[in-house]
Amino acid sequence: MGAASPSASAHSSAPAIPPPSMSQVAALSAKALTQLLSSQGVPIAGAAEKRDLLDLVAANGARLARLDLGAVRSDIEGLIGERSWDDGSYGPLLIRFAWHNSGTYDRHTDTGGSNGSTMRFDAEKSDPENKGLSHAVALLEPVHAKHSFLSYADVWTLAGCVAIEASGGPRVPFSYGRVDFTPGEAREVHGPSGCPFGDGKATNPGGSRLPSADLGPAPGAPGGCPMHRQEKPTIDAMRGVFDRLGFDDRATVNLILLGHQFGRCHADVSGYEHPWYVFDPAHWNAYEHGLGYLSLYEMGAGTGRLKKRVTNQGKRQWEMNMGFGEPFMMLPTDMALWWDEAYREHVKYYDRHRRAFKEDAVVNFKRLVELGCKGLVDEL
Ligand code: HEM
Structure with missing residues (x-):
């Protein structure tokens, strides 16, 4: 993975922000569409179905801009500096949480990753690799309740990006539009468990798709070999x-x-x-x-x-x-x-x-948390 190309960051004037494309908008939930329309002052009375909301978006396309997630970012940031937690911060926990949601992606089957928020389902929740992450789920519950136009999958992922910056790291730009699978949708993709869990045995004996920190020495490797x-x-x-x-x-x-x-x-x-x-x-x-x-x-x-x-x-x-x-x-x-x-x-x-480490970290973390996600829309 190379460093971010200089041309990506070298613009001196702010680029014009294009409105989201219809295919990006079509991937949003009805709740997100309602929020998008309301935030732009488009009356939504009478639009009962997602189809109606999409018609309104099409009719008001020119007035629609990307969502400003500043309020969500600052609510998450407000949670991070908790003196009684570990070293005075929930930042590391939230970064690990975003990585564990995303690190289940499988490019061969295009399944797993942060889309779907499948850690809500038992098999992935109780994956031993995910121990301790219920604290992150509980911590972010009020943020999701307050900004419920975003899916859990978006809130959980955004929290990791905000945590990197709030911990003194670079800003990781965020794109929204992940969905939360219903149990039925999750089973359709992943089978009975509804989770990307259980098929990682080749790389983790517990079955997790996440990496194991230690698989032990190679059997029969002579002591003293490299x-x-x-x-x-x-x-x-x-x-x-x-x-x-x-x-x-x-x-x-x-x-x-x-x-x-x-x-x-x-x-x-x-x-x-x-x-x-x-x-x-x-x-x-x-x-x-x-x-x-x-x-x-x-x-x-x-x-x-x-x-x-x-x-x-x-x-x-x-x-x-x-x-x-x-x-x-x-x-x-x-x-x-x-x-x-x-x-x-x-x-x-x-x-x-x-500097290349920092630039690559932004590119790679953004890529990590977007694996398997379709039709995401850049925040304002
Ligand atoms: C081979 C890959 C990896 C392995 C085996 C691994 C394993 C672990 C383990 C065993 C812990 C300790 C958990 C605990 O006891 O609380 C941990 C913590 C952590 N990991 Fe990883 N990890 C890997 C990659 C990553 C990546 C790619 C990221 C993010 C970009 C990450 C972020 C973190 C963070 C921030 C913590 C600290 C959590 C805390 O303080 O609560 N890890 N990891």
Whole structure:
């Protein structure tokens, strides 16, 4: 995945905003259409069916502009700085939530992803990889109740974009128009469970389509052989998941480094412990203030100072204790970005090109949260 093309950001004057196309509008729910029309002062009395609303949109096309989601963004932002939660922020939880909603996409079947908000259904809700995310669902419920012209799928996804920016990262532009599947629609797409869950066994033994952080050492790998061979099962599976999503190695590295500069692991959620970036886990930091991931990897992985430890929950993680209280931690999949030669080149590239890291992060996160979504409309 290359850096954002300069031409995309180099316009000096604001481009004219075209109204949404009819095919984009047709993908909106009746609620969203009502909101769109009301926000532009179009009287909707008597328009009972979606068909009538679409007729009104067609008749008033010139008056329709994109929706301004500023009020939704600021309501979400208002929730994020919660002092009593972890490191004083719900940001990392919301970023992980948006990624887990989207990371189920399968480009081979064009199923999964954030569209449908299938994490409302039991199988995906109780996927062990999604443990802890019910807090995010509950947190965002009032936001959806207040702005119910947006689907859950849109609110959950927008929250991840807002969280990146509210945590000191770049603005991730958002496009809306995801729908919430009814149980019947979800079963039609995914079978009895109604979720993209259960068919990920090749990459995650639990059946989740999300990546497993550790599949254990390769059976029969001789002790002392290079780590990329010893940990081949985990590396092959994570590459398999990101390929299924449609991301190459560079985008994979970019997305994991983006996500795992924020937040922490929780013994009672995943069985792993501690933050990736001890100094300030609630903010975009690793590439902003000197000490990037490469420095961490070089100090740790490169010199053998990241030491393997098995947590009380039986999870293998790598830690470097620099005497700041908590150690820096790495999951086996994080270590894989150093162990695997192809991934490692991208880690090194981003350490030297930190602006490209940020630009790519915006492009890749937006792409991630739009996988499988059709007819989205850019917010104003
Ligand atoms: C191989 C891929 C990945 C694996 C195996 C993985 C695994 C994990 C695990 C085990 C946790 C700890 C959960 C807990 O104990 O609370 C976690 C947390 C987190 N992940 Fe990932 N992850 C991956 C990729 C990503 C990506 C691509 C993003 C976003 C772009 C991301 C964002 C986060 C965030 C922000 C947290 C912290 C959550 C919190 O503090 O509550 N992860 N991840």
